[in-house]
Amino acid sequence: MSKRKDTKSMNDWNGGALVVIGGHEAKSPDDDRVILSAVVERTRRRDGPLLVITAATQLPDEVGQEYIGVFRDLGLDNVEQLDVRTREDANAEACETRVRAASALFFTGGDQLRITSQIGGTRFYDAMLAAFRDGLTIAGTSAGAAAISDTMVVSGSGEESFTAYGIEMAAGLGLLSGVIIDSHFAERGRIGRLLGCVAENPKNLGIGIDENTAIVVEPDRTLCVLGTGAIYIVDGSDISYTNVSEERAGRAVTIRDVRLHVLAHGDRYSLDDRVRHPHTHS
Amino acid sequence: MSKRKDTKSMNDWNGGALVVIGGHEAKSPDDDRVILSAVVERTRRRDGPLLVITAATQLPDEVGQEYIGVFRDLGLDNVEQLDVRTREDANAEACETRVRAASALFFTGGDQLRITSQIGGTRFYDAMLAAFRDGLTIAGTSAGAAAISDTMVVSGSGEESFTAYGIEMAAGLGLLSGVIIDSHFAERGRIGRLLGCVAENPKNLGIGIDENTAIVVEPDRTLCVLGTGAIYIVDGSDISYTNVSEERAGRAVTIRDVRLHVLAHGDRYSLDDRVRHPHTHS
Secondary structure (H helix, E strand, O other), X not given: OHHHHHOOOHHHOOOOOEEEEOOOOOOOOOOOOHHHHHHHHHHOOOOOOEEEEOOOOOOHHHHHHHHHHHHHHOOOOOEEEEOXXXXXXXXXXXXXXXXXXXXXXXXXXXXXHHHHHHHOOOHHHHHHHHHHHOOOEEEEEOHHHHOOEOEEEEEXXXXXXOEXXXXXXXXXXXXXXXXXXXXOXXXXXXXXXXHHHHHHOOOOEEEEXXXXXXXXXXXXXXXXXXXXXXXXXXXXXXXXXXXXXOOOOOOEOOEEEEEEEEEEOOOEEEOXXXXXXXXXXX | OHHHHHHOOHHHOOOOOEEEEOOOOOOOOOOOOHHHHHHHHHHOOOOOOEEEEOOOOOOHHHHHHHHHHHHHHOOOOOEEEEOOOOHHHXXXXXXXXXXXXXXXXXXXXXXXXXXXHHHOOOHHHHHHHHXXXXXXXXXXXXXXXXXXXXXXXEEEOOOOOOEOOOEEEXXXXXXXXXXXEEOOOOOOOOHHHHHHHHHHOOOOEEEEEOOOEEEEEOOOOEEEEEEOOEEEEEEOOOOOEEOOOOOOOOOEOOEEEEEEEEEEOOOEEEOOHHHHOOOOOO
């Protein structure tokens, strides 16, 4: 029973927010650090520390220290690295205890499969889900952003159009259902692969996030955009035709009648309204 | 009067077809040269030569000889270079005569402003429009594709999202009205800039064309896709909100409710149906 409870859909969570970052968020004091400042602000709403989770990166020491330095520079003293390199680390009681006591988690970039393969199904994971329902803020950048949804993009070309069976996906952390997130979006020319992901199953909304750009998703599943770039919402509700399931592997596919929104800093969007009112231009 | 006739909208032309190519079309006998073969096939429907117009390139000799070699290899002997380097060249009587006698024109890549600044308003231009109405096929690749529409993209970043006033446009050759064409589309991550162009004036349909991909536009303004990539049709008819005119220069903009189609080899689309029946999913 407890397992079932821990893995139920996040649709009904009423707790923490998500800060989902497209990568390369501003870190220098010379730049407007609106995104990492939002992580700091969310962390301060509770008592525990911000834990920088370096599971994704092959350089956990360097990346961990860099983020701790930036967050301290932003005035947050209560920040620590949680260095998870193996499933054994993620199943350690001390790890579970630290996650339960945290105010926020920040997943760095690297490889999203490292995050899910090391953390999925561990005591860390269960503690994270429980704390998230209870108000834990979870942030992630780049690979740490991609890992947040139910199903995540693992690989697939940027800078070319989607070809049949041209993308690899895997199960993500399941923190945001009904959404597929792609990062470094304009910079790596990823519209083609996100369109393909959505066409493969239009129940999912595709969200592409540029570098130095983020979405803050509130528990009511409304989001607000932060940063200098744009986010792209790919809504496949109205797709009238696609041959993604029929076209031969490696061939460009057809996708008709995608609804696309480009949103910038300060814009808001309701993830559920598109489901409840697919023809409302929210 | 004659001037007015020569510059009237091409909406009512009933003559030649356009072959609009996204750049880097296959030229080697080892590859499927479906695009350049289509140019050859169209050329053969009339008696005159195919003229390779090298106005866009700074290397007219090399580029001209390359295309002549490829077209001959495809079995077309009646192919010549028309080497236009100045407005004086484009106003020469011999140039006008050659254009009037041609079966097809092929504009190479390079810089689209070289095409329009050298040819616009010359005897070449007037002869081309008249011959086009009479059945001349006009093909263009890369810059030669961008130059075809009424208004053309001159510069604007790829691989980043559209920012207010972030694009430079100029008057194109006016061979295809109501459309803005962008080439090297997925390869150079140009969805952002094409969305911006369309949001600036949604009367225009944006068409992004991948490399080794083309559209053949018939006189009835239906198009068919050729090649290995995709084309993207950005239809702004339903845009419910944009701040492109209000946002400060350099800031990412908001564009809501764009309709997007991804089309691949063999797909067809009617440019006018979207205007006549904006809510029909054609």
